[in-house]
Amino acid sequence: MEKKMQFNPELAEIKTYEGGKPIELVMREYGIKEEEIVKLASNENPNGVSPKVVEAVQNSAHKMFMYPDDAMVTLKSGLAKQFGVTQENLIIGAGSDEVINFAIRAKANPTQKVLTAGVTFAMYDIYAKQIAAPVIKTTSQQHDLAEFLALYKANPDIAVIFLCLPNNPLGESLSRAEVYEFIAQVDTETLVVVDGAYQEYASYKDSDYKIDPSDLIATFPNTLYLGTFSKAYGLGGMRVGYGIGAKEVIDTLYKVRPPFNVTTLSLVAATTALEDQAFVNEAVALNFSEMERYETFAKENKIDFIKSYTNFITLIFNENLNSKEVAQLLLKKGIIVRDLTSYGVNAIRITIGTPTQNSKFFETFTKVLTA
Amino acid sequence: MEKKMQFNPELAEIKTYEGGKPIELVMREYGIKEEEIVKLASNENPNGVSPKVVEAVQNSAHKMFMYPDDAMVTLKSGLAKQFGVTQENLIIGAGSDEVINFAIRAKANPTQKVLTAGVTFAMYDIYAKQIAAPVIKTTSQQHDLAEFLALYKANPDIAVIFLCLPNNPLGESLSRAEVYEFIAQVDTETLVVVDGAYQEYASYKDSDYKIDPSDLIATFPNTLYLGTFSKAYGLGGMRVGYGIGAKEVIDTLYKVRPPFNVTTLSLVAATTALEDQAFVNEAVALNFSEMERYETFAKENKIDFIKSYTNFITLIFNENLNSKEVAQLLLKKGIIVRDLTSYGVNAIRITIGTPTQNSKFFETFTKVLTA
Numbered sequence: 001m002e003k004k005m006q007f008n009p010e011l012a013e014i015k016t017y018e019g020g021k022p023i024e025l026v027m028r029e030y031g032i033k034e035e036e037i038v039k040l041a042s043n044e045n046p047n048g049v050s051p052k053v054v055e056a057v058q059n060s061a062h063k064m065f066m067y068p069d070d071a072m073v074t075l076k077s078g079l080a081k082q083f084g085v086t087q088e089n090l091i092i093g094a095g096s097d098e099v100i101n102f103a104i105r106a107k108a109n110p111t112q113k114v115l116t117a118g119v120t121f122a123m124y125d126i127y128a129k130q131i132a133a134p135v136i137k138t139t140s141q142q143h144d145l146a147e148f149l150a151l152y153k154a155n156p157d158i159a160v161i162f163l164c165l166p167n168n169p170l171g172e173s174l175s176r177a178e179v180y181e182f183i184a185q186v187d188t189e190t191l192v193v194v195d196g197a198y199q200e201y202a203s204y205k206d207s208d209y210k211i212d213p214s215d216l217i218a219t220f221p222n223t224l225y226l227g228t229f230s231k232a233y234g235l236g237g238m239r240v241g242y243g244i245g246a247k248e249v250i251d252t253l254y255k256v257r258p259p260f261n262v263t264t265l266s267l268v269a270a271t272t273a274l275e276d277q278a279f280v281n282e283a284v285a286l287n288f289s290e291m292e293r294y295e296t297f298a299k300e301n302k303i304d305f306i307k308s309y310t311n312f313i314t315l316i317f318n319e320n321l322n323s324k325e326v327a328q329l330l331l332k333k334g335i336i337v338r339d340l341t342s343y344g345v346n347a348i349r350i351t352i353g354t355p356t357q358n359s360k361f362f363e364t365f366t367k368v369l370t371a
Numbered sequence: 372m373e374k375k376m377q378f379n380p381e382l383a384e385i386k387t388y389e390g391g392k393p394i395e396l397v398m399r400e401y402g403i404k405e406e407e408i409v410k411l412a413s414n415e416n417p418n419g420v421s422p423k424v425v426e427a428v429q430n431s432a433h434k435m436f437m438y439p440d441d442a443m444v445t446l447k448s449g450l451a452k453q454f455g456v457t458q459e460n461l462i463i464g465a466g467s468d469e470v471i472n473f474a475i476r477a478k479a480n481p482t483q484k485v486l487t488a489g490v491t492f493a494m495y496d497i498y499a500k501q502i503a504a505p506v507i508k509t510t511s512q513q514h515d516l517a518e519f520l521a522l523y524k525a526n527p528d529i530a531v532i533f534l535c536l537p538n539n540p541l542g543e544s545l546s547r548a549e550v551y552e553f554i555a556q557v558d559t560e561t562l563v564v565v566d567g568a569y570q571e572y573a574s575y576k577d578s579d580y581k582i583d584p585s586d587l588i589a590t591f592p593n594t595l596y597l598g599t600f601s602k603a604y605g606l607g608g609m610r611v612g613y614g615i616g617a618k619e620v621i622d623t624l625y626k627v628r629p630p631f632n633v634t635t636l637s638l639v640a641a642t643t644a645l646e647d648q649a650f651v652n653e654a655v656a657l658n659f660s661e662m663e664r665y666e667t668f669a670k671e672n673k674i675d676f677i678k679s680y681t682n683f684i685t686l687i688f689n690e691n692l693n694s695k696e697v698a699q700l701l702l703k704k705g706i707i708v709r710d711l712t713s714y715g716v717n718a719i720r721i722t723i724g725t726p727t728q729n730s731k732f733f734e735t736f737t738k739v740l741t742a
Contacts, residue, residue: 004619005559005560005562005593005619005620005623006560007477007478007623008476008477008478008479008480008483011477011623011626011627014626014627016622016625016626016628017441017628017630022440022441022442024440024444025442042437042438044436044437044438045436047436048433048436049432049433049434049435049436053435054432054433054435057428057429057432057435057636058428058429058432061420061425061428061429061432062419062420062425063420063608064420064424064425064428064605064606064607064608064609064640065415065416065418065419065420065605065606065607065608066413066415066607066608067413067415067601067607067608068608068610069393069395070388070393071393071396073395094465094629094632095631097629097630097631098629101629105379105501106378106379106382107378107379108379109379112379123629123630127629130476130626130627188376189376189377191376222376230438234435234436235435235436236435236436236437236438237434237435237436237437237438237439237634237635237636238435238634238635238636239439239631239632239634248375248376249376251387252378252382254387255382255385255387255501256382256385256501257387257388258465258468258469258472258494258498259388259468259494260466260468260610261465261610263608263609263610263634263636263637264608264609265428265608265609265634265636266634269435
């Protein structure tokens with residue numbers, strides 16, 4: 001091109017998202033065999049996929065030529081039953097990520113701001129940047145509702161508040177009572193998004209921390225609850241999440257939804273996964289029994305950690321350890337974890353794996369610490 | 372809610388997209404058995420899915436818990452080889468739809484307009500409306516490049532031009548020579564999108580109509596070529612399409628791409644489909660031999676049609692027939708076609724089906740005509 005093509009100016013500042021290193025890349029870069037690599041970086045379900053879901057998808061594979069049912073009646077019917085809401089309260093996204101994007105595009109803009117915790121899910125920021133909507137963050141890294149409220153009162157142009165409960169990538173959560181007390185003080189014109197991607201874990205660990213979407217939206221019609229099939233349901237690769245809200249909120253989000261945003265096989269997978277609650281329960285129970293091993297390990301090694309309501313644990317290092325270096329040393333030995341340097345934290349986030357994977361982590365991490 | 376929540380004002384005018392009626396709905400509404408329904412409404416491949424693709428997806432079903440390879444190295448490598456471009460020239464979307472959305476969001480805005488044919492793919496309009504970018508349309512329904520050029524010269528604020536070649540839902544196309552001559556007269560600052568969703572059909576029918584993406588982007592670095600796996604490749608349900616452009620264009624589109632926008636199984640399906648060109652060739656050849664039956668049928672019944680370079684044919688009615696009524700009468704007899712009333716045309720679009728499906732259409736349509 002003779003001169004550089006001009007694009008919309010708000011894009012200039014956006015850095016392209018880079019996900020965790022895939023296993024293939026680690027194999028190539030470090031010459032490690034696939035079976036020796038332990039990926040604890042993406043909060044995937046270490047138990048894999050429910051065998052019932054595998055079977056259902058295999059039996060539907062011949063339908064791939066057909067466009068998905070864009071009304072998503074079957075999946076919505078399952079979700080409506082699961083959560084005690086109506087289909088009008090539901091919107092399905094390509095991951096709950098996409099519903100975050102819908103919410104931001106529907107309600108935020110260059111003069112209508114977004115409020116989030118200091119360290120939280122990266123996509124709130126990314127989708128806000130794409131439409132040049134300013135993001136205000138608490139100075140506290142974890143969710144501090146007193147600071148949320150102070151910032152909200154001080155900034156009348158906040159239009160969307162994201163509460164990531166439990167919080168990714170730190171792992172902390174808040175009780176239902178605290179959350180309700182906070183939302184009661186927010187204007188009904190402000191959209192409060194409760195991102196419950198890890199709620200299956202939090203509600204198992206402590207029932208006081210369970211946010212029930214049906215009760216939430218009935219109590220506060222200005223809320224939107226998000227859930228996902230990517231974590232406890234074992235479908236990270238299929239990109240299915242959902243938003244639950246009042247009909248008017250959902251109707252508006254539908255206006256920015258692209259048609260056919262969930263694949264034919266993803267609909268089959270999610271519908272079947274929802275019916276196999278035994279698979280979910282088993283994964284969640286195993287998660288917390290293995291979590292105890294991580295807590296014990298961290299205490300023994302005098303490493304701080306955040307009490308986690310999720311399927312990962314975040315280890316916080318002091319000045320003697322650099323999280324970027326630690327993650328790099330682990331990577332060379334075939335263990336993939338998430339370094340949180342880019343979030344401004346000297347910490348690593350480790351997905352709770354299978355017992356064997358976790359043992360391998362403890363063994364390798366000990367070697368790294370003593371090297 | 373005490374008062375109605377306010378959302379971004381540009382959303383007020385957006386009507387939620389409604390796709391074609393799914394088979395399940397027709398079964399319920401008209402009490403017709405599934406095996407008696409013939410869906411010729413969504414331009415799906417009547418030959419279904421390649422058996423090789425079915426097998427590959429079945430063998431990968433256990434990987435659904437893993438996030439997709441977000442770099443999409445394997446699929447990009449296949450596409451790069453297929454089209455003689457590099458991976459840097461490629462972006463993969465959840466259908467080519469999503470790449471249309473990326474292009475509009477990257478380059479259009481409330482003061483930077485979009486130019487399209489009078490009757491063309493609905494998503495250009497829908498995505499432009501979502502960001503309040505004005506759309507200028509030619510008065511000519513089909514692509515008339517003289518009118519495109521006149522409108523372009525008269526409106527210096529046109530930033531994106533969409534050429535849908537062949538055009539959905541009308542079916543006409545343009546020769547490579549005509550397209551190149553037009554683009555040569557467009558400023559290099561304007562993005563020209565050549566939507567080649569049906570190019571596998573057009574290039575089979577007439578090699579002069581083939582647009583080669585590698586040559587296109589080398590000749591005109593301000594172009595973006597779109598392709599899809601939804602039509603000839605038989606994967607409408609898996610939502611995989613691609614954009615091919617100069618590195619700078621692709622890099623910018625990447626900034627508005629959501630991460631993990633294509634599922635793990637969709638990547639497997641598309642990669643395998645690309646390797647089974649025999650399946651594509653067979654579907655395209657069958658399409659045009661069956662198309663002849665439709666042309667003969669239309670002539671016999673004195674119904675106008677547009678010469679089609681696609682896998683569908685558009686029948687244009689005179690004042691004696693109303694397309695909405697005809698589509699409704701066909702629906703009651705189990706034949707689903709697309710009425711084009713909402714496009715401002717008294718016409719129906721019929722996907723070329725299998726020989727049996729097409730015979731059923733001729734038989735039923737004759738009954739409707741003589742009723």
